[in-house]
Amino acid sequence: MAWILLLEADLFTMPTTDPDGFCPCESGLLYRDCHQAVREASPEDVLDVGRRVYADRWGTNAGFYEKQGLYRKLADHLFSFTRATKVIDIGCGRGEGLAALVEAAGAGAHLFVGLDENPDCLAAAARRLGVGTPDTRLRRVGLDQREYDLEFVPGRLPAPGRIVLAQTDLLRQDPELDELLLVARPYDAVTQWFSGMHSAREHDRIMKDMQIGSDRVHRMATDLAALEYAANAVRDGGIFHVVTRVAGDDVRLLREDTAEEVGALASHGPITLEELVLLPYTEPPLGPRIGVGAPGSSYAAKSKFAASAIFRLDQSSA
Ligand SMILES: C[S@@+](CC[C@H](N)C(=O)[O-])C[C@H]1O[C@@H](n2cnc3c(N)ncnc32)[C@H](O)[C@@H]1O
DSSP states (O other): OOBSOOOOSOTTTOOOOOTTSBOTTSSSSBGGGTTHHHHHSOTTTHHHHHHHHHHHHHHHHHHHHHHTTHHHHHHHHHHTTOOOOEEEEETOTTSHHHHHHHHHHOSSOOEEEEEESOHHHHHHHHHHHTOOOOOOOEEEEEEETTEEEEEEOTTOOOOOOSEEEEEOOTTSOOHHHHHHHHHTOOEEEEEEEOOOOOGGGGGBHHHHHTTOOSHHHHHHHHHHHHHHHHHHHEEEEEEEEEEEEEEOSOHHHHHHHHHHHHHGGGGGSSEEEEEEEEEEOOOOOSSSOOOOSOTTSHHHHSOEEEEEEEEEEOGGGO
């Protein structure tokens, strides 16, 4: 199947390996550019290391995409359906997508909310967007060896503003944040542009509780969580915008396969797929980054596209 991420290796049983060999997670990266730092971190440090390394590596991808104008194209795709001035960006990462959305919206009244679990990504987003770094809301609770749990610290919601960043975990109940977001309802759009999890996440208790053993299953879970945000917060006729990386040389077939995959989301909430556009792009070729497919795999060989799926909210069907 062309649908990615292709990280199907069982994260819980993955062996360690030679630093200069390929990482057994099948990312297509060298072990030293991928899982090594997390595998070698102490139990106390594993979460911090996982988040920091992910934020740094994703910076390579996001910077590369930004130079290609990809974020601007995604914002334009959304704005061709609605003038989105109140938006929740799920998994906002380092803020390149939010910055493109803010730019597309131009002057006037806005509310752009960026949510992410990774404080290092949020700190980078805050610098980029010129807002304060959000407070840490998720506290690590040690369990056994490397396994950890996360719990919310109450009373650390972000201050109001035109651009608001907040730490949350989509897979954990967060009624305090939900209440804050819903006060500003309705939103024009919820966006989820590219998904992915840091390598320490495999030690997070919630992964076992939810039986998530691969990046792909984690993405499915976060897609559903993002859809729930959209169903609760977006106005009737507003947009849920999901972007995923796909690859293939037969564009017609790839479009059909992708439409089938993303279209399946519509059976889980009050949304209809309005348009799917495949935007050609290139991946950064070297160095620490977030990989998308094993060397020599069909993904690595094929043309790459950002699959930009626009769903329309139909609250009457909810
Ligand atoms: C591939 S990055 C994409 C970032 C951004 N949307 C972009 O396009 O540049 C995925 C982001 O989703 C965040 N993320 C993944 N799982 C999450 C979860 N369960 N809760 C909150 N954020 C999550 C990660 O921390 C990461 O910053």
